[in-house]
Amino acid sequence: MKKGLIYTLFLILVMAAVSGCGVKQAQKEMYSSDKAIAESGDSYTYRDRTGDVTTETADIGFTKFYGSDTIWTIEAGPESALTLQVQQALSQGKFKIVLVTPDGKIEVVKEGSGEGEFKLQLAEGRNAIKFVGSNAKGTVHVQVESGGDLPITVVNAGESTTQ
Secondary structure (H helix, E strand, O other), X not given: OHHHHHHHHHXXXXXXXXXXXXXXXXXXXXXXXXXXXXXXXOEEEOOEEEEEEOOOEEEEEEEEEEEEEEEEEEEEOOOXXXXXXEEEEEEEEEEEEEEEOOOOOEEEEEEOOEEEEEEEXXXXXXXXXXXXXXXXXXXXXXXXXXXXXXXXXXXXXXXXXXX
């Protein structure tokens, strides 16, 4: 009797722990949906997220990242430009950095592992830089160069989180 009670309690605890930590189906499917990525609200899950984001850099390590996470918003005037220096290293899954324009269009800045310099012409209005992942594990370092004349807002500088 005592062993059965202990076993039952153990199963209940395991089920409770697992049921509260799941990845939503919409987050799993988001990687290939420009419409979902372009939405103003984010939906994402990280098993682990470490590092920092400032108005000039993002230096993040992550595991089991699913969904779309807005890192910066940029209020652009006419004829505004931004340069991103990017270094990405993935050991699992898919990961990309995208620019979301004020009219909801998605421009992929960098997908997969690698590095490079990317010059972005920004449409007038609120633009967003987002990280998008599907079972992604790796690191990303992004340095923003705007010439100091663009208002850049850090949207998500937090640690491991689900939203």
